[in-house]
Amino acid sequence: MATVEFRAPLPGPTRYTTMESPVGDLTLFGDGAALGGVLTPAKDGLTRVVPQDWVADHKPFADAEEQLRAYFAGELREFTLPLAPVGTDWQLRVWAALTTIPFGETASYGQLAEELGRPTASRAVGMANGRNPISIIVPCHRVIGANGSLTGYAGGLERKEFLLGLEGRVAGIR
Numbered sequence: 001m002a003t004v005e006f007r008a009p010l011p012g013p014t015r016y017t018t019m020e021s022p023v024g025d026l027t028l029f030g031d032g033a034a035l036g037g038v039l040t041p042a043k044d045g046l047t048r049v050v051p052q053d054w055v056a057d058h059k060p061f062a063d064a065e066e067q068l069r070a071y072f073a074g075e076l077r078e079f080t081l082p083l084a085p086v087g088t089d090w091q092l093r094v095w096a097a098l099t100t101i102p103f104g105e106t107a108s109y110g111q112l113a114e115e116l117g118r119p120t121a122s123r124a125v126g127m128a129n130g131r132n133p134i135s136i137i138v139p140c141h142r143v144i145g146a147n148g149s150l151t152g153y154a155g156g157l158e159r160k161e162f163l164l165g166l167e168g169r170v171a172g173i174r
Contacts, residue, residue: 034084040155094128
C-alpha cells in the first residue's frame, strides 16, 4: 500500500478531460501537474457541465487515464499519481485515511474515525467521505456502514456496488 501525499494545487487554470469507463464517462481535472478530481456521472444520469473557465487538455491526464483503464481491467490495485485535492484539513486527513484501505477490503465510518483519533466522529468522517473529489483513486467506495451495508456514495450505490464487486473479483473475494 503506497503512502499518498496531497499537495496544494498550482496556480493557473483548471485543466480537464473526460474518459469512458465501465461506470460512465469520468471527468478528470487538475492543475496540469496533479490530479484534483475524478467525477463520475451525476446520479440522475445528466451530463456534468464543467465550469467555463476550465481548459480542455488531455495531455496532463495520460497517466491517470492509463491507470484507471488498468484498474477497470483488473490489472491495477494501487494508484500512483500526484494528487492535489482541495479541502479542509479534516477532509484531507479523511481522504488520506481512505487511501490506506487495501484493495478489495472495506472499512466502516467508525473504524476510520477511530484510526483518525476521533472515535465519536463517524458522521464527520461520512461528511468528508461524501465530499471526496477524487473518486475511485481515493477509494471512498470502500467505506461501508457499521453493519456491513452499502451506504451513501456520491456516484450512486450501483456504482459503489460495481467497484466493490470488481475489486472483490480481482482479489478473489466472494
